[in-house]
Amino acid sequence: MKKLSDLLREKIEERIVTGDLAPGASLDETALAEEFGASRTPLREAFIQLASSGLIILRPRRSAIVAQIGPQQLVEMFEVMAEFEAMCGRLAARRMSPAEHAALLSAHDACRAARDMQDPDEYYYRNEVFHSLIYAGSHNAFLAEQAQNLYRRLSPYRRLQLRVRGRIGNSFDEHDAVVKAILEGRGDDTAELLRRHVAIQGQRFADLVATLNTMQQQAASA
Known part of the structure; x- marks a missing residue:
């Protein structure tokens, strides 16, 4: 609780x-x-x-x-987050134990259930567990701590991304590829998959800004 x-x-x-x-x-x-x-x-x-x-x-x-976080700073923070995730994923693919694999699969199934419910908030919480297991699975305590700290700082924006149409389904599909790469011990592939999963560029950034602006306008008129 x-x-x-x-x-x-x-x-x-x-x-x-x-x-x-x-x-x-x-x-x-x-x-x-x-x-x-x-x-x-x-x-x-x-x-x-x-x-x-x-x-x-x-x-x-x-x-x-x-605090005030401008668009450029937001992009820069997501760039760093993507690299943290990539490093954690590369190490996790090499170092996760069978028990950690089982926990990751369980977290992935929980994400699947939230996806099927199309519940952005529930998916966000399950997604948080999924990524935390990868950080811990790196078996590099310092890296895991830094990744977790930045995750928390970006959490409202990662949560908001899930309200973009189709993002939950895409996120789950990306998770699925990450899980397979980790289970097969493909470190470089895991790193690249997680880097693309987290990086917020181009249309994804435009979608996030548009969603943020829409919600701000709704709040202002409420």
Whole structure:
């Protein structure tokens, strides 16, 4: 069961991505605590998580504010994420144990179920487990930690991508190819598959920006 602070983080994270909380907006701790019916302690824990992922900026004796991430910075962060994933995948294909293979297959089946339900949020959570298993399977603790940290920072945008029409199905098909490459020990193929899976360029970036703009407009008119 998720901690209250994790649930609060996800709620605030969603508002940031959809534009309900715009870049530069102040986060009123008292108002949010009252709205969510929560005490200050879990809310502050959520703020710390959001700050560590770069989504908000904590300021001493002042309200936290929503960080500003421009399109160019977003592209650059996804470029680095793609390389982290590629490195993790290459090592995982060489180092994962049979037990880790079984866990990856189970996570892949959970993604399949979420895909069949066409539930973007459920797929996002199952997708998070899938990628985390690959990071751990690299058996390089430092690399896995860096990949996980950047994943958290990009999580709202990766989550938003799944709302683009057809992306869940495409994502699952890409996962399927990754799983096969890992099970067969094809490190270079795994790396390239994950690099393409995560890289956000061209039409995929245009789709993400269009979806983000649409959601921001909907939030503004609500």
